[in-house]
Amino acid sequence: MIAKALEWVGGVDGFLELVDQRLLPGEFSTLQCRDAAQLYEAIRTLAVRGAPAIGVCAAYGLVLGMRNLKSGDGIEQALQTLSESREYLASSRPTAVNLFWALDRVRGKAEEFVGEKADAGIAALCEFILAEAHAICREDVEMCLRIGLNGERFVKQGSCILTHCNAGALATAGQGTALSPMFEAHKKERKFKVYADETRPLLQGARLTAWELQQAGIDATVICDNMAGWLMKQGKIDAVITGADRIAANGDTANKIGTYSLSILAREHNIPFYIAAPSSTFDMSIKSGAEIPIEQRPGDEVRSFAGMQTAPDGVDVYNPAFDVTDARDITAIITERGVIENPNIGNVAEHLRASPA
């Protein structure tokens, strides 16, 4: 069964249920967020992570935020509360673009709604916000599915696929991005095997991707990141599929650190290398990968693990969150709109101009 990262349970008085990803893979447990503060903490502490999943959660968070209203508050106060909830939730993960996008979309539409229906009461506004959050969620589910349908042909019968980090169902409201083609191939009863890079330092591949694949009944094997090249050398990898954090106008792709090395190793061994990501991942304001800023993460992520020191006190650590893969080393980019083979500045622009498939 494909995992589900999040689900709104009930109507406007319901709650947001999340898989607590901090406890995986040792323990499967869900969290119920019944107010905005609970959701804020869930996002901040990575109980839920993955840009699309966070965006959807934040939209539902605005429903929860309306519970701060007191009886007797009017519609002006409701819009004020919505705005405050937007600011509050936006500060849970300050660099998450999807988070801001989802919050602003719901707030903007809610303001329009109130503007157009001057006599709408608070109850109607809350229903409207919930409906908009549901719409964002449904669109995310649909986007994931379409990436899977567009990419499943690259997951061939009898093949071995390598993936890095977690771009699966746990990172979205649907069935993920990089893993979605694998889930679709599995639905067609194709047999294949997936190697999941454990993905240091935070081990999202070992903890989350391997768990998701196992839950779905897909043959999964965990490797350390430094083993991928040796598997390729032995002819054991037929394709690499990863997600993306940001894609420049020319197709250069920022993704979890280690993706760049995989792209070089894949080229060396004549293995196709695919990126699977929603078309919203393209940042057309960025011409090439050289302009993509790379977040540097705290050294302590590398210096210790599970409370145990793994490197000497005070030693320097280099810990970039992402690297950039050259477009020329990407066989194709799979989006919900279709597939961009040999991505470059021309066909990327064309892909984004074309109406969605």
Added chain:
Amino acid sequence: MIAKALEWVGGVDGFLELVDQRLLPGEFSTLQCRDAAQLYEAIRTLAVRGAPAIGVCAAYGLVLGMRNLKSGDGIEQALQTLSESREYLASSRPTAVNLFWALDRVRGKAEEFVGEKADAGIAALCEFILAEAHAICREDVEMCLRIGLNGERFVKQGSCILTHCNAGALATAGQGTALSPMFEAHKKERKFKVYADETRPLLQGARLTAWELQQAGIDATVICDNMAGWLMKQGKIDAVITGADRIAANGDTANKIGTYSLSILAREHNIPFYIAAPSSTFDMSIKSGAEIPIEQRPGDEVRSFAGMQTAPDGVDVYNPAFDVTDARDITAIITERGVIENPNIGNVAEHLRASPA
């Protein structure tokens, strides 16, 4: 100061003092082995590791083994005890070639000694065994130093060196193999920086190499294994130097898993790639890397860390201890005898035939 993995303290009634590498880098503590059982446990539980270091320890272990003699035992009983100690210590790490080699050398010479000096007493035999263990230790120290002297020119002023795993002082009786050229360059007051791959799954790079470099006052930075390619892409690596576990007659080199990927990434970025290892690492019975057997290690090394589960229960793990780097991707092999540039079946054989430098 360059770390010292082991030291015999005192005369024939002395003890073997070891850095307890299980506790590094969190705690620096030494172990004193006063009988063969203590040493056996130290080797078995990886308090001491690294093929050359284990060989030297085992030789001293035969001195400790003689303490099992009872008063009144004769020379025959002493040789019997020596033989039993040899079997016992050999079983501490069953695949360690240096361990068997050192044990057999000491036992063989001790048997010759008794054969030639029929009137030699037990005290003289024990002194002989200690002297032979000291000789093995001195030779190891000398071997390390010569690798450093032969390789230091590759550690240039202002350069950045990448290394993998631990082939340092902690793995030998001397100043290590791969790290020895760095220690020599440091003695010449050359300024350079070393990136140490943390080296999953057992983190010998983060735990041991980074600690050793820090102790020696060398500028060290720890990275996750998946970050090396991205550093190279940014022009931040000028040379890669690693150790070796076994080298075939044609120069193909088995070393810690991840070394192969580094060799491909180094070639891609036009970075020289060096192997530093004693000439005893060559196994001329093996024509090429394809014949080198690769040890598969337990999956639990990857599935959990510091008692915390990092991958789902029962998930498959692929965990090879080593991989094989093609000779054509090795710029040079540095041994105690000299340097083999562009190693191949011809110049490897010539190097080993030539008398040591």
